[in-house]
Amino acid sequence: MKHYLDLVKISAKKRKRQSRMTRICIVLAVFLVSSIFGMADMEIQSQMYQAIQSDGSWHAVFAGLDEEEIHQIRSRAEVESASRYAVTNYGLDEGYTIGSKETVVCGFDENFQELMPDAEIDDGRFPSGRNEAAVTKSVRTQMDLEKGDTVTLRTPSGTDLEFIVTGFCDDTSMLTSQDAFGFFVNTDTYEAYFMDDTPKEDFQLYVKFSPFCNIQRTISDIREQFHLDEASVGQNTKVLSLMFQTNDPYMMQLYFVAAILAILVSTAGILMISGSLNSNVARRTKFFGMLRCIGADQKQIRRFVRREALGWCKSAIPAGLLLSVIVVWGLCAMLRVLSPMYFAGMPVVGISWIGIAAGALIGFVTVLLAARSPAKKASAVSPLTAVSGNDGSVRAVRKAANTRLFRIETALGIHHAAGSRKNFILMAGSFAFSIILFLSFSPAVDFMNHALKPLQPSAPDLSIEAPENDNSISRELADTLENDPVVKRVYGRSYCGGIPAEVSGGSFTAYLVSYEEDQFRWAEDDLMNGSFTEAVNGNGVLAVYMDSDRKFDPGEEMTLELPGGTEKVEICGTLSESMFNVPGGSVFFICSEDLFTKLTGIDGYSEVDVQFTSEVTDRDVEKIRALAGEGLTVADERMSNSETREAYYSFALFLYGFLAVIALISIFNIVNSIAMSVSARMNEYGAMCAIGMSIAQMVRMVAAETASYVFWGIVAGCGAGLPLNYKIYDMLVTSRWGDGWYFPAAAVAVIVGVMILSAVMAVWGPAKQIREMSVVDTISAL
Incomplete structure (x- = not known):
């Protein structure tokens, strides 16, 4: 050993079990943060993919422009792509027909296919000639047409126009649900044949801006430059919202809610790691006292604790990130299985770099910050404390355990829980944040059921x-x-x-x-x-x-x-x-x-x-x-049914994924935290056993300690979580649809049930450890 910090590796080998529990806590915290941020990122990606497939990738549309104005807009540095578009008989009430079926007639430039996937001609080519047209695949099926055949379009005046079919594109849900056809020509052909029946406001310019510009400011500049009223400008709200490029008041509220949830998730991770490190250092007072005995000063002790914490990060953070990546992969795969037609373009093994970065950053920074307090506490241990074990880790007893209301073992369990105020706050606080997170995310279920109506059993195909x-x-x-x-x-x-x-x-x-x-x-x-x-x-x-x-x-x-x-x-x-x-x-x-x-x-x-x-x-x-x-x-x-079903499933999958991750993390965190707390007091339990306390009494004492943390965690979690639940529900649902807030009895019952189940599971492991402990070895270690 050439340096005193080499003791970190030696200590880690000797204390594998104790350090493993600390690493597990870091893994859980990183997994919580990374998986939720990763799922949120993949949900945004899936919603963006879905929005582009259904609504197109364009950002704004301008109506009533002349050719000179269109040329000026196309020349702007912020414009990435722009296409002219015109439509007639969109309401299927003007009398344009193919074979007696109402037909929507559209004219657009060739690059419009890049802005609107529904207009993409996937079988054939774009109709660039004057007497050429592309039609929807339902026309091919019902009229028995192929590329190169002639299709006849009858106008409201009774005139028959003949065009050569150059290709076919997919039907839209609007056309299939109305039993109508789609007919597409280039813009010049449209102007020659159909412009007289097209109002000026139906001749439009679809624009896609650079994602790095301020899109809202650019739209305002164009409106002012060409004196366009509000009705002449439209926006692809869903795409812009997912790009965080909208000024819509309701979307700003959604952004604010997302920021609140992100802060809560990060805080939960910080509390979990801080509580773990505090417990780990607190139970090793004797070890740090011995280091002081052999000459280590306070600065060296602080460096030792920080180096040890960073050593845990080497394995814990990658493990947490790997688990979160696996979860995201699973969700992406499920999306493709549930909706192969809609999400076929999504990667099966999608990587959320935002989730990975958030998990790694919060994990690393939290460990460094959380290690400061335990490091300071460890460096303050005097050499004389080395002979007194962990006595210095517990606050001075100012009041005896209350045995009037409870049996002695129950009173001692409660007394142990409250013995260290800081440790109690960190433990109960981390449990409370699980409830706060769950109650804060649960209004999103109501938001989903309002924004995305599930397909009814009676819906016909x-x-x-x-x-x-x-x-x-x-x-x-x-x-x-x-x-x-x-x-x-x-x-x-x-x-x-x-x-x-x-x-x-x-x-x-x-x-x-x-x-x-x-x-x-x-x-x-x-x-x-x-x-x-x-x-x-x-x-x-x-x-x-x-x-x-x-x-x-x-x-x-x-x-x-x-x-x-x-x-x-x-x-x-x-x-x-x-x-x-x-x-x-x-x-x-x-x-x-x-x-x-x-x-x-x-x-x-x-x-x-x-x-x-x-x-x-x-x-x-x-x-x-x-x-x-x-x-x-x-x-x-x-x-149409498929679009409704898939939109609902994709949102529900990620939303319930959030809630499931929070519930699972709650279970693992409580079990691991109680195991660490009991491990820190094994010497005390051995001493109690030596003076006559039975194993059953000690198990009940651990159960009482666990119940104290969980009870106050539930009280604090519900006390803070319900007002947040009310506020988030108000911002997501009430402000949009007017429905009043209701007490989330189901959500409270689920998360409280999870907490109680976790408490029962948390006692089982330590109980087994207590039953198997050797009183002789424990007393010898005192």
Whole structure:
């Protein structure tokens, strides 16, 4: 040994068990920080990928510009890419058709494909010629077209325009859900044929700025330069928000909440490491006293403690980072499995450098800062303390343990917990922060359920709609579809509107809709009052409560003036929701199919919804489309459903991942911290055993000490966590949707349950250690 600091390695070898527990605590703290920051980073990356796929990578769009103004914007240093874009018949109500189907007509420059993935022509080439066009793949399938064929577009005036097909691009969820086509030409061709039907505000310039410029300031400069009003400028809010380049007040609130959570996560990691180092040094008073006996001064002791702490970092920090990387890899892989179509471009083994940097930095800096206090404490140990073991590590006893309220072993456990105020605060504080973190993250679940509505069980994959709700879809078609092997479920609705009705002397216009058994089953949870069974059995109708002025009570009788004569039906109850859109002020009633046919004489459907099995293909959908015939609209909702489902799953996966990591870290931290505390007092336990205390009493003493930390951790955690939960809920949910805060009973129950479970697990290890300890060896070490 050439230097006194070489003792660090020797000490580490001799005290592997004790240093292992300290390293585990550092690993857990680094893992907590790195995994949460890493998951947040990967969630931002996944949301950015998703936003670009659905909304495009552009940042701003400007309407009503002339060619000179467009040229000036393109020439700005901040502009990375810009493309002209124009559209007509976007509302599918202007009469542009291909083969009798409404068609959206778009014109854009070739680089628009880089800004909008939906416009990318993945089979063929861009239509650069004057009489060339690209179309959506549904046109190819339904019109039996290939590249080089001629497609005819009919204009509202009845003129037929012929174009050569140069390529095909994917359908969008909007087009498939409306059973419409997409038709794309270059900007010059669009100006030649369709500009007369295009309002000036629909001729736009999409712009992508450099990510290193101040995008909001640049947009404001362009608005001022060309005197554009607010309505003429649009922004890709989702992409800009994920780039932290938005001034939207609500997004600023989200940034503030994210900053609060980041600070809480960092603080939790700091408390965990500080408590561990403090406990480690506190139980080695005798060792530092011996160093003073052989000539080490206070400065050398401080350097020794800091070097020892850095030595733990060499293995603990990389281990924590590795665990966090594995978690992030797992989440990325799960995203690809849950949504292979949407997240196919995400790396399976994605690396979050932000998470790694945050974990390493906080771990390293915290260890250095946390080592200062124990180092100062160790350097203050006098050589005389070397003969008194760890007596100097406990504050002077000013008050005896309270044995009036508790048994002696319980009182001693509580007394041990409170013996060192600093150690008690660090231990209980680290436990409290687990609760604070959990309660602070839990409002994000409510935010998710408001911002991203989960797909309802009743959501159809395909809808067949009759024109003008004329109930022209035969029940035989529904029966045929039900026998298709790729069809999971078929359910139809009949409709009868404009019915003069009267209830208790009040007249109004009623709308009657039929449900079959599946729709009734889904609607059962929406019953506000009355009898659901009576309606299912055809003995009455259910009112749909929306925003109509008229409210109905169960048992009221309603008179309907139908084409076949006057009919009277009983109102059985009221539903809070329906499977169809209810216009404001309208009064809708739900009834069984048998009662609907009895009242109206109609036995056809106005709409038939289909849910598929996972084996369905596009060819199966086209067979159903052909089976439905020309007069019916067939809306393919699969893409829209997939987007809704995948957006929800991706957010939920990361959010529940956060909560799971916090819960697991809470368990490991409590178990490890109690194990370290007990290990530091083994000599005292040995002495107690020598003077007659039983093993069972000592186990109860450890349990009481653990319960003290956990109890006050729960009190402090809930005391600080609930106000934070209220504030974060207010900023995430109330300010946006108006829903009031509610007591998070489920979140409190889960995290308190985790803490109690952790306390039980924490006692098990030390209890085993106490049972196996040798009293003779322990007394000899005193």
